[in-house]
Each structure stands twice: as C-alpha cells, then as structure tokens.
Amino acid sequence: MSTATSCSDKTGRxxxxxxxxxxxxxxxxxxVHKAGASHIGTCLSMSDLLACxxxxxxxxxxAKPADAGRDRFVLSKGHGAAGVxxxxxxxxxxxxxxxxxxxxxxGKLAGHITHHGVPGVDFSSGSLGHxxxxxxxxxxxxxxDGAAWKAFCLLSDGECDEGSIWEAVLFAPHHQLDNLVVxxxxxxxxxxxxxxxxxxxxxxxxKWRAFNWGxxxxxxxxxxxxxxxxxALPFVKGRPSVIIAHTVKGKGVSFMENKLLWHYRSxxxxxxxxxxxxxxxxx
Amino acid sequence: MRTAFIKALCKVAAENxxxxxxxGDLGFSVLEEFAALFPDRYVNVGVAEQNLTGVAxxxxxxxxxxxxxxIANFPTLRxxxxxxxxxxxxxxxxxxxxxxxxxxxxxxxxxxHGIEDLSIMRSLPxxxxxxxxxxxxxxxxxxxxIAQPGPGFLRLGKAGETVLHKSPVEFVIGKAxxxxxxxxxxxxxxxxxxxxxxxxxxxxxKREISxxxxxxxxVKPLDEEAVRAAxxxxxxxxxxxxxxxxxxxxxxxxDVVATMNGARARFxxxxxxxxxxxxxxxxxxxxxxxxxxxxxxxxxxxx
Numbered sequence: 406m407s408t409a410t411s412c413s414d415k416t417g418r419x420x421x422x423x424x425x426x427x428x429x430x431x432x433x434x435x436x437v438h439k440a441g442a443s444h445i446g447t448c449l450s451m452s453d454l455l456a457c458x459x460x461x462x463x464x465x466x467x468a469k470p471a472d473a474g475r476d477r478f479v480l481s482k483g484h485g486a487a488g489v490x491x492x493x494x495x496x497x498x499x500x501x502x503x504x505x506x507x508x509x510x511x512g513k514l515a516g517h518i519t520h521h522g523v524p525g526v527d528f529s530s531g532s533l534g535h536x537x538x539x540x541x542x543x544x545x546x547x548x549x550d551g552a553a554w555k556a557f558c559l560l561s562d563g564e565c566d567e568g569s570i571w572e573a574v575l576f577a578p579h580h581q582l583d584n585l586v587v588x589x590x591x592x593x594x595x596x597x598x599x600x601x602x603x604x605x606x607x608x609x610x611x612k613w614r615a616f617n618w619g620x621x622x623x624x625x626x627x628x629x630x631x632x633x634x635x636x637a638l639p640f641v642k643g644r645p646s647v648i649i650a651h652t653v654k655g656k657g658v659s660f661m662e663n664k665l666l667w668h669y670r671s672x673x674x675x676x677x678x679x680x681x682x683x684x685x686x687x688x
Numbered sequence: 689m690r691t692a693f694i695k696a697l698c699k700v701a702a703e704n705x706x707x708x709x710x711x712g713d714l715g716f717s718v719l720e721e722f723a724a725l726f727p728d729r730y731v732n733v734g735v736a737e738q739n740l741t742g743v744a745x746x747x748x749x750x751x752x753x754x755x756x757x758x759i760a761n762f763p764t765l766r767x768x769x770x771x772x773x774x775x776x777x778x779x780x781x782x783x784x785x786x787x788x789x790x791x792x793x794x795x796x797x798x799x800x801h802g803i804e805d806l807s808i809m810r811s812l813p814x815x816x817x818x819x820x821x822x823x824x825x826x827x828x829x830x831x832x833x834i835a836q837p838g839p840g841f842l843r844l845g846k847a848g849e850t851v852l853h854k855s856p857v858e859f860v861i862g863k864a865x866x867x868x869x870x871x872x873x874x875x876x877x878x879x880x881x882x883x884x885x886x887x888x889x890x891x892x893x894k895r896e897i898s899x900x901x902x903x904x905x906x907v908k909p910l911d912e913e914a915v916r917a918a919x920x921x922x923x924x925x926x927x928x929x930x931x932x933x934x935x936x937x938x939x940x941x942x943d944v945v946a947t948m949n950g951a952r953a954r955f956x957x958x959x960x961x962x963x964x965x966x967x968x969x970x971x972x973x974x975x976x977x978x979x980x981x982x983x984x985x986x987x988x989x990x991x
Contacts, residue, residue, distance in 0.1 A: 473751075477749075477750075479746075520778065527749065528746075528749065528774075528778070529773070529777055529778065530773070531773070532769055532773055534738075535742055535769075535770060535773060535774055536742075537742075538738065538739045538741070538742020538743050538745075538746065538770070538774075539742045539743070539745050539746040539749070539774055540746060541739075541742070541743055541746060542742060542743035542744060542745060542746020542747040542748075542749070542750075543746040543747070543749060543750055544746075545731070545743065545746070545747060546746065546747045546749075546750035546751070546752055547750070549728055549729070550750075556746075568738070569738040569739060569742070569770075572734075572736035572738055572739035573739050573742065573743075575734070575736070575739075576733060576734070576736065576739050576743065579734075580731075
C-alpha cells in the first residue's frame with residue numbers, strides 16, 4: 406500500500422482493510438463482468454465498509470463460520486451480494502474460485518445474497534426492507550441469552566423508503582438493543598435517480614435520532630473514520646447504533662462514480678480492464 | 689380453541705426454554721398467562737406484522753422456536769413476503785398462529801374475513817398448514833407443530849367451540865382423523881367445519897346414507913392416502929371448508945382426485961364462493977350464505 410500507516414493505526418489494520426477493499430472491488434468487478442450482472446455501483450460504494458467490518462470490525466472466524474458466539478451480519482440490500490461474496494472469499498470463508506460461479510447455472514452464489522451452502526452468509530435477502538427486522542431479532546436473541554455478540558446490518562438508502570425498515574427502527578431502541586449496529590450505504594442514488602429526486606430522506610440523521618438511535622455520520626470511504634465509528638460502539642449505552650456512511654456510487658472506478666447507469670450495466674472487457682488498471686494504480 | 693392453544697403452549701414452553709411467543713399487539717386476555725410465566729420469552733412487537741415476522745426469523749436463526757400471534761389475516765397476508773423469504777427460504781423455526789379463522793369475525797367486515805389464508809400459505813415451500821377442528825385438536829396441533837422443526841401455520845377458530853371428539857384422538861401431522869366410518873360418501877372437512885360435517889352426516893344417516901367423516905386438520909402436507917382410500921371406497925367426496933373455494937382444502941383434495949386413474953368417486957367442494965366480500969354477519973349467517981352443505985352432499989349422489 407502506498408498509504409502511510411496513520412498515527413492512529415499502530416497495528417496497520419487500516420492498511421490491511423484498505424487492501425482488502427481494493428481486492429473486494431476487483432473481485433466484484435470481475436464477477437459482474439463474467440456474469441453480465443447488474444449492481445456493480447452499489448458493490449463499489451460499500452466495499453470500504455465491508456472491508457473494515459471483515460478485517461477488524463466484526464468478531465468472525467472463517468474457520469468457524471457458524472460459531473454461536475460470532476457477530477452476525479445481515480446484508481439487507483441483497484443486490485450488493487457480489488461485494489459480500491468477494492469479501493468472504495478474500496477473508497477465507499470459501500475458495501476464491503467460487504466467485505467464478507456467481508450467477509452461473511447451478512452455481513451457489515445467487516445474484517441476491519444467499520446463505521444456502523455459502524459459509525459466512527448469515528441470512529439471505531433480495532427484497533428490500535427485510536434485513537433490519539431480522540438483525541433486530543438476532544440482537545434480541547443475544548440479549549435474552551446474555552450473549553456478548555453483536556448483529557450488524559447493512560442498508561441501502563433507497564430501501565429506507567420501505568415502511569418495514571421504520572417498523573424495525575422503532576422496535577430496536579424500545580428493546581434497548583445496543584448490540585445492534587446499522588450501517589447505511591448512503592450513496593444518494595437509487596433505481597430511478599437521486600434519492601433527493603425519488604423520495605427525499607432528509608433530514609436523514611435526525612430521523613434516526615428522533616427514533617432514539619445513537620447516530621454517527623462518516624465518510625464511508627475513509628477507513629480511519631469507519632474504524633473510529635466501529636471502535637466507539639455503542640454510541641449511546643442502551644441504544645442501537647447507526648452509522649450513516651456517506652458514499653459514492655461506483656467509488657474507485659472513475660467512469661462509474663455517481664453514475665446511475667452503473668446500477669444496471671455490466672462492464673465489458675475493455676471497461677473491466679480500465680477499471681482494474683485504475684485499482685491497480687492505487688495498490 | 690385459543691384457550692386450548694395457550695394452555696398447550698404454556699406447558700410446552702415450561703419444558704422447552706427455546707420457545708418464544710411474539711404478538712403484533714393482539715391477544716388481550718389470551719396471552720397474559722404466557723407473558724406472566726415466561727416474561728423473557730414473550731415479546732409484543734406492537735402493531736407491526738412485517739417486523740413481527742422478521743424479528744421472529746432473526747430469533748429463529750439463533751436457535752429459538754418462535755410463534756407469531758395475531759388475528760385473521762394480519763400475521764399471514766400483511767407480512768406474506770417476510771414469511772416467504774425470511775421464514776420459508778431459511779426453513780426457519782417460526783410458527784404463524786392466526787386466531788379468528790374464516791368468518792369468526794364475520795360481522796367485522798371483509799378485512800377480518802380469513803378466507804384466503806389456507807390457499808396462500810399452502811403454496812409456500814416447506815410450510816406445514818394445520819387447521820384444527822376443535823379445542824382437543826388445537827391442543828394437540830400446538831404441541832405437534834412446535835415439536836416439528838421448520839415453518840408452520842396454525843389456523844385457529846376463536847373461543848368457545850365445543851369439543852367434537854368424544855374420546856382422545858391420535859394427532860399426527862399429515863394424517864387425517866377418521867371421525868366416523870361410512871361407505872356411501874366421504875365428507876372431508878378442515879378446521880371447525882368438522883362440526884357441520886358431522887351435522888350433515890347425521891342428516892344423511894336419517895336418509896340411510898352412510899357418510900365417512902375425515903377431519904383433515906393438516907392441509908399441507910395433505911393425507912393423500914386417506915383421499916385415495918375415500919375415492920376408492922365411497923361413491924362421492926365432498927370437501928367442506930370455511931375458506932374460499934379457490935386453492936384451499938378442496939383444491940388440495942382435487943389435486944389428488946384428478947390424478948387417480950380408473951373408477952373413482954364423484955367430487956364436489958363446499959366453501960366460500962368468490963365475491964362475497966360485501967356481506968357481513970355472524971359466523972352462522974355467513975356460512976348459511978355460502979349454501980347448504982347437505983344439499984351439496986345429496987346432489988353429489990344424485991348426479
């Protein structure tokens with residue numbers, strides 16, 4: 406890595422997470438290219454969050470993916486599956502060559518995240534607005550069992566249009582689930598345009614505060630800020646925490662950044678080569 | 689039935705610490721006993737059925753056996769996709785319990801008529817669908833459903849139903865209970881329609897027609913062998929359900945009958961016709977509007 410080890414990163418964990426994020430981006434790009442699949446923009450916007458979670462933010466062990474004491478992770482924005490499969494493969498949960506089977510006939514790795522036969526995936530999703538309730542149920546199980554693990558849930562901004570999200574947002578603080586952590590990949594673009602155009606979420610952080618969550622807003626690509634937030638959990642004792650991560654859709658590939666088109670389009674061979682070269686330069 | 693349910697649940701929960709009960713803020717004067725006995729295993733999630741089901745799936749993924757409780761269509765249709773994706777996709781140990789099946793809330797209007805749930809729930813993969821006939825079956829169904837891993841739907845009546853089984857019955861999921869033997873006709877009922885099936889059988893007996901009566905408490909997986917036997921051994925099958933004629937017990941039985949080769953019984957369905965949704969009235973009134981089941985049975989033999 407060219408990035409110097411920062412003074413707050415004496416163990417070099419941020420160097421490792423930045424390198425992991427780079428590899429997640431490369432992996433996801435190759436997967437969607439080969440499969441001719443959509444949703445690369447969302448995978449790129451959440452790569453840094455995933456890399457920090459899997460390199461130091463969560464207590465998970467690829468050798469014991471079903472360990473009862475592990476932290477749970479629910480990808481509620483199931484269309485970001487390629488990013489999660491890539492981070493799991495890079496972290497050793499399953500062989501990297503599985504990634505070649507993404508969306509393939511008879512393959513294990515569905516286009517929307519699937520748990521079946523995939524070590525490290527705690528829950529399947531794909532229809533938006535489901536994951537937060539499930540993660541809240543997991544967090545409640547830990548509380549009722551007196552267990553110390555946490556439940557993490559990654560939401561998209563667009564899925565916060567779903568009423569079911571706000572049912573769960575209301576539920577978690579009432580039950581003092583301070584072992585529940587939500588990360589919102591707030592990349593400001595949803596299916597038909599910007600969040601502002603389609604259905605404005607602002608004032609977004611205030612909404613979570615009003616529902617009694619501990620709230621922190623960060624740059625979702627700055628590993629120091631992500632680490633700072635993850636280190637500070639829970640933000641308020643007795644309350645669930647939300648990290649509103651301001652991100653850029655398509656982050657890391659110049660021609661994909663902030664482009665709605667890359668919610669749908671799959672990179673061709675030339676575009677894949679250019680994207681890879683941009684990410685190699687940063688290595 | 690709801691009283692038999694909660695009593696059975698309390699007994700099971702006393703023996704199995706994994707059992708939890710979640711409600712969508714309904715069950716006043718029913719669930720208090722469980723809440724008092726097991727405060728750590730009772731959650732009222734509020735009026736939020738999608739969250740009710742999602743939270744249950746999350747708990748189940750951590751080893752809990754969760755019952756989600758509400759009335760009529762609220763724990764089924766309001767959160768159908770959560771049941772499909774979060775429960776069935778994951779083979780989660782979540783049992784959906786609905787009180788007020790059919791026209792139990794008949795006077796409350798169409799929103800409270802639970803008349804499509806059997807059809808919809810039985811189409812979900814791996815979903816066990818049980819509609820007990822009386823408090824005795826409700827007690828046994830509750831225990832059996834909790835003992836069996838995976839998704840389940842328990843469709844209960846309301847309160848005050850009479851016990852129809854005069855002696856202790858053997859309750860096995862997927863196995864019909866032969867309540868009465870008969871050689872001319874078979875009446876197959878699910879849920880509390882067993883009471884009417886027995887009345888029809890009594891009326892037929894006065895006309896010297898011998899009717900077999902099967903309590904088909906499990907709509908999925910269906911006791912196909914009992915249907916085939918009825919098809920071979922009697923001249924007609926009439927299904928009776930407090931449910932839409934589309935996709936419920938009658939349709940499930942028809943699937944079996946239609947695939948039988950050779951000589952077989954005639955077949956008819958009795959249930960709720962389409963487009964009844966502007967009618968309101970007591971359960972008794974609503975069932976009368978659906979038609980006369982005795983006449984349906986007699987027609988089947990005349991044809």
